[in-house]
Amino acid sequence: MADAGLFWRKAKVLDVWEQGDPRGLAACLPGLEPERGDTVIVKKYASAFFGTTLAASLQVLNVGALVICGVKTS
Template sequence: MRAYFEPGADLYVGSRDCLLAAARVLAAARTAGVPVIHTRVSHSRDGIDGGLFYRKAPPLRHLNGPLGEVMPEVTPAANEIVIVKQYASAFFGTTLASTLTALRVDTLVITGVSTSGCVRASAVDAVQHGFVPIVVRQAVGDRSPAPHAASLYDIQAKYGEVWEEHAVLERLSAPAAEGPRTP
């Protein structure tokens, strides 16, 4: 969302590097023909559907306007699912788990922002729903290096895998004859 890449915005991550890496991973996933699911945040006008999260994080108020626009580099294709969420996790209060199960998906490749918020929450919920979360180190970002690094450490230590971008791109480009694309 533009809020993370617009200089001066409250959520600005300070660089477009993770966005460009996410775009490369997205392109590889599309080429490989694996299901792609996007998420976006949207709240009612008064934010009541975001509860305490909405009250605690004032920058969320800007996501229903221009700062909530999806960045062109990762715009969903017409055939890709977009999950609308109100909280940090892509799973909480959404149909994501049942959609993944229906698609027979067992492993997620996670990109996005922020590492300490939505990425970490989604990785934790993924493993709790029985999916293997793989977070792409170069394709995630945060406003500050310390929570970014701590979150990647925690994800690798307890909840899933943190892979380098090149390893994810190699796996996505591997011929189907090499077997399943799971770690």
Template sequence: MSTPSAHPDHASYRATGFGNRIGWGQRPALLLIDVCTAYWTPGSPLDTSSNPASAASPEAMKRLLAAARASDIPVIWTQVSYRRGMRDAGLFYSKSKQLDVWEEGNDRGYDALVPGLEPKDGEEVVLKRHPSAFFGTELATRVGV
């Protein structure tokens, strides 16, 4: 992996001020996006468990979650959910029929939460229908970002 200073445009970015660090901020939070069994269940159309980095992700997320809760840092979750018939999935569903794993009433169980990675009472859960947790959701308004 190359360092940022090895990038050919590094010097010009630095000269314009784009290379400055801004730090970590004052209000940390843990955002867990779409943590469901669809990504780590063999047979799921969205299974990524054959990728070693993906297979290790749930355990890493559990450690982060424990640390956030122990430090009293807000934990925010996003979950995908579509109405029956996928009528609220829009063009995204036309592109990716696998999204039906999150259709209300789907009995395959791929929308289930990963054991050990479930929201606790009082933790914010933001429902989404698009690939981004930041676009077309109430994330910023519900958590005061």
């Protein structure tokens, strides 16, 4: 969470998603683990596009459809 900026400071309860947290909620769900060569974007702010390479990665790969797996926190 060191690079999550103000979002992290405002919502400390999000530590449940931190890598290495003993509750294990940051782990991928069985069957949804990324495979070798998959692009994984770590969302650090409320928007999945802000502060990530998501938009650029989608454009470079000419993506026409996208499946997003995750949770909503707010």
